[in-house]
Amino acid sequence: MQDFLPAAFFELSPAEWTAIRLSLRIATVATLVSLPFGIVTAYALARCQFPGKTLVNGVVHLPLVLPPVVTGFVLLMLLGRKGVFGPSLAQIGIVFSFRWTGAAVACAVMGFPLMVRAMRLSFEAIDRRLDMASQTLGANRIWTFLLVNLPLAAPGIIVGAILAFAKALGEFGATITFVSNIPGETQTISAAIYSYTQVPGGDESAMRLTIVAVIIAFSALVASEIIQWRAQKRLGRAE
Amino acid sequence: MIEVDVRLKLGSFSLDVAFANGAGVTALFGHSGSGKSLTLGIIAGLTKPDAGYVRLDGEALVDVARNIFVPVSRRRVGLVFQDSNLFPHLSVKQNLLFGRWFAPRGERRIEFDAVVETLGIGDLISRSPTLLSGGERQRVAIGRALLSCPRLLLLDEPLAALDMKRKLEILPLIERVRDEFDVPIVYVSHAVEEVARLASRVVVIDGGRVKFVGDPADAFNRLANSPAMNRFDRSSVLTGSIVEASAPYGLTKLTHPSGTIWIEGLAGQPGGVARVIVNATDVVLSLLPPHEISARSVLWGRVANIQFEGPIATIEIELKEDGPLLATITRGALEDLSLKEGSHVYALFKTAALDERSIGVANA
The missing domain is CATH 2.40.50.100 (RNA polymerase II/Efflux pump adaptor protein, barrel-sandwich hybrid domain)
Structure with a gap:
């Protein structure tokens, strides 16, 4: 046992730490930035009728069904240095290509459908008559959203955010296509694992990062279960 | 003073209802599907009529001809549903005070303590609505609507979901609300006893049309003569x-x-x-x-x-x-x-x- 797994196995190298820190940073930024958009989109899809709703729904869910490489390539064409919006964004100082911010954009786009789905379900589960009650008590739509819908959907919103966060940690295809695989800038855990498996003697590093990835993903899932369970108990729906 | 004269077509159902009443309880009485709850929804602003108007103290809440539609949240009509629809994420006290916060400062004339005392819900205020019985929930719902200091209180079959014992507990409370707080009430029900007990004016609605408007004794004596009534209902x-x-x-x-x-x-x-x-x-x-x-x-x-x-x-x-x-x-x-x-x-x-x-x- 001692020979097979030396104690040093559990020590992460600086390069591995960099990949983990970068992954966490990218996933956190991707989740937090997409959160308000996710909430508004989910609420609009759950509660509002507007022209083009089916189209919006389709576009939101597209990254879920497209090959990630295709999503990455579309991002490259839209936001890349020579993309449709890239040059104008560069003029106001926003550059995504080969930057960690670009990786965050790719992760946000890939995680968005998961986030919206969870949130939409929890908005839809709210009894519409609570909206009516709130409005007859004098709260307009915005106050009703803030005081009734948002707190009641909070468990779903948190679960959606956790799902998007976990998805961002594991995102590979879109990120590597859009912003490549640059250690210290765009090399996330997944990309690092891929790189390590491509070099001789990289298996140990790959294994360590795999364990880290499993721990983070598993914690996220457990956290989302606990949040849902507690919310249901608080609202008296626990079985 | 409430004045209603509205028309609405929904599929094969058409509603054409007109009545008016001053203070006290106006009962909209009829079978389910008669259009009485729909009428209430139009007064509350949850449904738009095709034509006509609803006026409260002379002010139009909706007037199709003049293109007026006051949004629900600005009508200041308290609505109590059959199943109380309390906010499950708020405590009873927070539920009670929800509407008060939105009422204009100068018009918060109904006091928290008075409502809590009248409805006998003092012991409940720190609890969660999910832990209340049906009767308790309904009392809190009535209190919540009252505390928004409404200009009109709409009760949509507030007792229908309760058993007889609870009904008998709450009916006198609604009488007290009627007598102690100076808010006109529109009460939707298909229960003769509730309406006869509470109402000063009954609007009998059937098939989307007003069949009779008058005082409860006249209304029920007329109804009792209709051949459709079972002898046990007479x-x-x-x-x-x-x-x-x-x-x-x-x-x-x-x-x-x-x-x-x-x-x-x-x-x-x-x-x-x-x-x-x-x-x-x-x-x-x-x-x-x-x-x-x-x-x-x-x-x-x-x-x-x-x-x-x-x-x-x-x-x-x-x-x-x-x-x-x-x-x-x-x-x-x-x-x-x-x-x-x-x-x-x-x-x-x-x-x-x-x-x-x-x-x-x-x-x-």
Whole structure:
């Protein structure tokens, strides 16, 4: 046992730490930035009728069904240095290509459908008559959203955010296509694992990062279960 | 003052309803699917009518011709639903104060303590609404609507989801709300007892049309004559003045221009008025003044109309200064007494047959 797994196995190298820190940073930024958009989109899809709703729904869910490489390539064409919006964004100082911010954009786009789905379900589960009650008590739509819908959907919103966060940690295809695989800038855990498996003697590093990835993903899932369970108990729906 | 005159077409159903009332309780009475809840939704602003208007104290809440539609949140009408719809993420106290926060500062005339006291919900305020019983939830819902200091209170079958015991607990509370807080109420119900007890004006709605507008006694006496009513649903509303409460027996004596009515319990003050609903099947007829008989409420009147339904006859007895009293007896009894239109009879009913639901009291 001692020979097979030396104690040093559990020590992460600086390069591995960099990949983990970068992954966490990218996933956190991707989740937090997409959160308000996710909430508004989910609420609009759950509660509002507007022209083009089916189209919006389709576009939101597209990254879920497209090959990630295709999503990455579309991002490259839209936001890349020579993309449709890239040059104008560069003029106001926003550059995504080969930057960690670009990786965050790719992760946000890939995680968005998961986030919206969870949130939409929890908005839809709210009894519409609570909206009516709130409005007859004098709260307009915005106050009703803030005081009734948002707190009641909070468990779903948190679960959606956790799902998007976990998805961002594991995102590979879109990120590597859009912003490549640059250690210290765009090399996330997944990309690092891929790189390590491509070099001789990289298996140990790959294994360590795999364990880290499993721990983070598993914690996220457990956290989302606990949040849902507690919310249901608080609202008296626990079985 | 509430004035409603609205029309709305929904698929094959068409609603065309008009009525007006001042203070007190206006009851919208009808079967389910008659359009009474839809009318309430139009008043609240949850549904837009195709044509017409709703005015509250002269101000248009909706007026299709003038292109006015005040959004729900600015109408200041409190709405209480059949299932209370309390906010499950807020405490009872937060629920109660929800609407108050949105009421204009100068118009928060209804006080928190007064509402809590009237509805008897003081012990509940720190609890979560998910832990309340149906009756408690409904009391909190009424309090929540009241505390938004509404200009009009809309109650949509507030007792329909409750069992009889809870109904009897809450009905007097609604009477107190009616009498203590100066808010006009529109009350939707298909329960005769609730409406007869609470309302000062009844709007009978059927198939989207107003069939009758008037005071409860007239409304129900008219309804009782309609052939669609089952004989067990036939009842009459009588109004008497309170003479005395006879403490040793726990009874209250009412005088009626045509006789005397005894009701259970020590209700109201002498000089007050009580309304009693008498089921037609509980009435016994006699040609002679009754004596040595246990039924104590006796009214004397003239047979105005007889209708047959197989072996059963429904007799309408004309009383002095009040709506007719209905009695259902068998055809055999009718012939034995040789009752005809124009005969005079004594109508008797048992005090014990009048349950709490069927007695409403208003102090003079």
